[in-house]
Amino acid sequence: MTEPNTTGSRLQLYLNLIRWDRPEGWLLLLWPSLTALWIASMGSPSWHLLLVFVLGTILMRSAGCCINDVADREFDKHVKRTAQRPVTSGQLSVRQALQFGALLALCAFALVLTTNAVTVVWSFAAVVITIAYPYAKRFVAIPQAVLGIAFSFGIPMAFSAVRGGDLSLVGVWDAVELQAWLMLFSNLFWVLAYDTEYAMVDRDDDLQIGIQTSAITLAHHEVKAIVLFYVLFLISWMALVMPYQLGWPVYVACALAFLQVIWHFQLIKYRNRDNCFKAFRQNHWLCATLFAGVVVGFAFQ
Numbered sequence: 412m413t414e415p416n417t418t419g420s421r422l423q424l425y426l427n428l429i430r431w432d433r434p435e436g437w438l439l440l441l442w443p444s445l446t447a448l449w450i451a452s453m454g455s456p457s458w459h460l461l462l463v464f465v466l467g468t469i470l471m472r473s474a475g476c477c478i479n480d481v482a483d484r485e486f487d488k489h490v491k492r493t494a495q496r497p498v499t500s501g502q503l504s505v506r507q508a509l510q511f512g513a514l515l516a517l518c519a520f521a522l523v524l525t526t527n528a529v530t531v532v533w534s535f536a537a538v539v540i541t542i543a544y545p546y547a548k549r550f551v552a553i554p555q556a557v558l559g560i561a562f563s564f565g566i567p568m569a570f571s572a573v574r575g576g577d578l579s580l581v582g583v584w585d586a587v588e589l590q591a592w593l594m595l596f597s598n599l600f601w602v603l604a605y606d607t608e609y610a611m612v613d614r615d616d617d618l619q620i621g622i623q624t625s626a627i628t629l630a631h632h633e634v635k636a637i638v639l640f641y642v643l644f645l646i647s648w649m650a651l652v653m654p655y656q657l658g659w660p661v662y663v664a665c666a667l668a669f670l671q672v673i674w675h676f677q678l679i680k681y682r683n684r685d686n687c688f689k690a691f692r693q694n695h696w697l698c699a700t701l702f703a704g705v706v707v708g709f710a711f712q
Contacts, residue, residue, distance in 0.1 A: 424497045425511060428480060429473035437472040438695035439605065442702045443598045444468055444565030447591060449702070450655065451573040454709025460572050463522045468565060470519035475541050475561075477512025481505050482545035490616040529575030530568055533587070537564040553625045555610065559602035566598060567591040590651065597647035604640035605694040607633055608679055611687040634680055641672040648701060657708025664704025671697045 430436050444464050448456045480487070480498040484505070487493035497503040516538065523534045540561040547554035570591040603625065610617070610626035611633060617624050629636045649665055671693075678690040 424502050428497045428503060428508060428511065429476045429515070431473075433692070435692050435695045436476070437469045438699070439602075440472055440562050440565060441465065441468045442695060442698035443563060443594075443601075444569050446698070446702045446705050447566040447569035447594055448573065449705050449709060450594075450652070451570045451591070453655075454706070454712065456573070459525070460569075463526060463572070464565065464569060467519045467522045470515045470522070471537070471541065474512045474515040474519065475544075477508045477515070478542055479545045481508050481512075483548075486548075486620050486622060489620050490613050492613060492616075526572045527575045529587075530571045533564075533568050533571055537561070537568065540564060548622045548624065550623075552623050552628045553603070554623060555603050555606040555625045556599065558606055559599035560595070562602050563595040563598040566595045593647075594651055597644060597651060600640045600644035600647065601694075601698065604637045604644065604675075605691055607637050607640070608675070608687050608694070609691040611679065611682060612684050612691070634676070634682070637679065638672065638676055641675070645669060645672070652705060652708075655708070656712070657705060658711060660707035660711065661704045664701050664707075667700045668697050671700070 426432070441464075445461075448460060448464055452460075480496055483493070484496075484499045487496055487499040493499060498505065498508045520534060523531055540557070544554065544557050544561050547557040551557060567587040570587050574588070607625040607629065610624035614624070614626045617627060625636075626633050645665060645668055649661070652661055675690045675694075678686040
């Protein structure tokens with residue numbers, strides 16, 4: 412009789428914990444961060460910073476999953492989609508999940524240490540917001556706004572990584588110009604759009620549990636609100652990149668992104684759970700399109 416592959420089974424549990432089979436989660440963080448990196452460096456980011464932000468994004472999103480699953484383990488038991496997650500089902504203990512999350516966060520911090528002092532300081536703020544988000548659902552009517560800040564914090568960090576330096580020479584706030592904060596605010600609309608689609612999937616379960624989400628708070632106006640969030644994101648994003656004179660690639664990217672918004676509306680307008688989840692999972696293509704417009708625009712300058 413063959414012995415079970417205990418090591419392989421344990422590894423699979425940890426991979427499930429960080430949603431390794433669903434890369435769209437970290438892609439939602441990656442594209443805004445890389446867009447900011449390209450703009451801050453005027454189209455010429457170093458390979459070092461590119462590697463730091465790609466790997467750092469994957470590591471921190473994975474660490475965030477560990478924290479989220481520990482914080483939500485009692486709620487997730489009552490949601491069909493999440494009931495079998497490793498921590499919720501008891502296959503991994505709270506201690507194991509937190510230890511693994513801490514290890515991932517430390518690896519991400521090691522990458523940040525290779526940048527500059529200003530970025531290191533901002534990384535602490537990013538960690539605090541990441542930890543706070545899972546608990547926002549208990550107190551905030553639209554916790555997706557907190558998630559929006561957490562998922563957009565790579566933007567000011569990208570600017571500080573490119574333009575920051577020694578804290579004795581450059582202040583923490585001085586290293587992050589107004590453009591970065593405006594980009595963060597713009598990106599917040601996109602996060603509100605896609606995470607409200609996500610919240611629509613679990614709305615019935617969340618109502619029974621008693622937690623708050625944007626899909627519940629916005630009630631029957633949620634579809635219109637999602638479309639409005641998308642439109643505000645695209646308009647504000649366009650206004651922010653216009654000064655860089657990137658030409659036709661940006662216009663093409665925005666047009667393609669708008670077509671994706673129309674497709675998303677078609678998916679969610681009847682509030683079908685499977686279609687709402689599909690809309691959420693495909694969202695990374697929208698910002699990837701905008702990022703491609705920025706990259707091509709700088710390449711043709």
